[in-house]
Amino acid sequence: MSERVITVGLCGFGVVGQGVFNHLQKRENDLSDQLGARVKVTRIAVRDTSKKRDFDFDAAMLTTDPLSIATDPAVDVVCELMGGTTLAKEVTLAALKAGKIVVSANKALICDHGEALFAAAKEGNGQLLFEASVAGGIPVIKAIKESLVVNRFNSIYGILNGTSNYILTRMTNEGAGYQEILAEAKALGYAEADESFDVDGIDAAHKAVVLAYLAYGRWVPYNDLLVQGIAEVTQADIAFAKENGYAIKLLAVIDVAHASGKLYISILPTLVSKKYVLGSVDGVFNAVSVHGDVVGETVYIGPGAGRDATASAVISDIVDAAKLIVNGGAGRFIDPAPRGGAKIELAEPEEIESRYYVRLQVVDKPGVMAEVTSLLAKHDVSLASVTQKEVEEDATSATLIVTTHTTTEQAILDAVKALEASSCVEGKPFTMPVSSFEG
């Protein structure tokens, strides 16, 4: 009997697409030994068919029409590896409606249109697999979806953007400023020409929305997230962190507010204790800490991007798809987030509690400290520490750093607004949460 072939269509043949092609081909025999079926790429969609590619392949597979792959009855598994949210959405919807298994690495797409995509999958009896969309090669999606299936979640913390973590790590190790390290990161290929998706927290926010859906069954609109990037982090902040046993991480927090039981997501530069495992995950690595109510805390660390790491994750989805097809379970939609949490409410800033760090530039004159502390007190923000380094004789302003006891996000927003309006304060104060995790 001739071996069954599972056909894969790649929509996109760039960094990730070519990695998937290469490694699928290299391990074709291993996979066929396991599956009793041969997984083969049979169609590839690109924009430019004349572009030189990194691997040899049969040019007859090429098309410039990814939609034709999405609806091709001869394609079993459709991989959406183009990026973007317009054509990618059309392609993904068309394939899901056709009852296909779609594998996607596209966190922007899933964040923006996840609700519609999973509805289409359910209706069309398709499946949407998306391991590579969060934390690259780290299998955290499968962990939450399958390994921790009996858990409900107290919180998820993540370092979800490798570029930001790389920049913060180098700023910490080298004492250099943000702009300087960013320029070097670009030159070395660790940051894109347009860095904003990565350093402004947008990419991490997309991933956090996906994780929150998995854990709580609710799509949180992007606009309900608190998102701030790393561009305002200075050496003053890093020096404070080092002196006090912290690292600064762009931390995604998906958490349930203590008192109200409501959900919130934030992506913010955060002081994380060096004693806590996430405080020591450096460079381009990603990490996710998942707090399940049955298992406790599990932590996953690894490469968050890159051709090979991402291909490893995409291929795990393709092989899962192949198993479903071989076993006959392909036409049955499985809800990846069945925990009945669709009705969890979103927390307001007055319900979100944390300790905070505030850095201010204050004019160097008598009474400033009294003014600042009384403004904070007025907003019910009580101080845990105050640091003002000695200033030069002729300086007219000084950097004042305070950390607070636990207060609300709303109180900090209000206090900072009041500080900004004060004549004692120059410019805009910089704030970030202080994570309570000690490890």
Added chain:
Amino acid sequence: MSERVITVGLCGFGVVGQGVFNHLQKRENDLSDQLGARVKVTRIAVRDTSKKRDFDFDAAMLTTDPLSIATDPAVDVVCELMGGTTLAKEVTLAALKAGKIVVSANKALICDHGEALFAAAKEGNGQLLFEASVAGGIPVIKAIKESLVVNRFNSIYGILNGTSNYILTRMTNEGAGYQEILAEAKALGYAEADESFDVDGIDAAHKAVVLAYLAYGRWVPYNDLLVQGIAEVTQADIAFAKENGYAIKLLAVIDVAHASGKLYISILPTLVSKKYVLGSVDGVFNAVSVHGDVVGETVYIGPGAGRDATASAVISDIVDAAKLIVNGGAGRFIDPAPRGGAKIELAEPEEIESRYYVRLQVVDKPGVMAEVTSLLAKHDVSLASVTQKEVEEDATSATLIVTTHTTTEQAILDAVKALEASSCVEGKPFTMPVSSFEG
């Protein structure tokens, strides 16, 4: 239409079995929403039916004959949660031969009889799922088997025994001796009355054999492992570790020898850099670092034992089993280790390379240092560092600590034998590898 019921038989209703029962019941509705089928425990085997249990259940489910569950046509999934390797083997084999899906948390069983069990599974078209057998609640089995399916593995490092890690952590933090901390660990329930399985490395070795099979497709006989426990670790070793930026971990190493490409497994107290993530995994936590040739390094950290954490892993297997049954893939054996490595050879001690730490008690007389260093040199062991702390005026012996450059396991064994025979050395030298990972 009435909902389909997936029936689960629990052979064993102790620490783990009762945890599985409890959490399956609590999340029965969540799971049924996802699966479109209801997962229900229908039979339970114990030794003593009159024992009081921690949860309410229908006593009519009880039997003292686990074999009757293994072959009961009305049971879909058989969980072997008794422990031991005799009756557990019979039960597991009988169920697999009957084409059932067996879920096991029993690393001793899988280590000793894995080859026969998987052969029986293949022959009977059964499945053996074993997530809980290694690293408790950490989903590392699924990660290697499914998420990293396209990878071949360069190495796996693991902290696989929580009791040993707890004792080493407390010895490090408190400066107390092994016996004292062991006694306290027993009193607090962190160590069993008979501690030997845990502290002698046996439990970690069982788990390492399971991981090695998954990664390399070969069952390594227990007797081919290098296994040493933590009982000989002293405060002298811990002081050295601290002063030099290391932690001492009972580290399982599953590695391919550099030159020969042959496989070896060792479970040894090991100096691990504090900068490397495994060097900071403390207390009862387990951790596994997996080096895949496509993805790179991924690290998994979490609780390695305990009722709830282990139940979380067992239930993930039960739910996978339920999906297979619902999808129709239950009767198709899937090889968990298909990477064609069954023929990988095992390395000999002369093929295993590492840096080493050697602690000796030497008599306090002239010429001792020359004798020791020349004995090491004779065995081609070259020194990286030598430390001898100042001794009391009236002491007759001193503790000498040396670290070596990279050498072979065989050279160290021979050198230590020669040192032990020397009149300059009192007692048996203590050695451990120095891990090359820096993080």
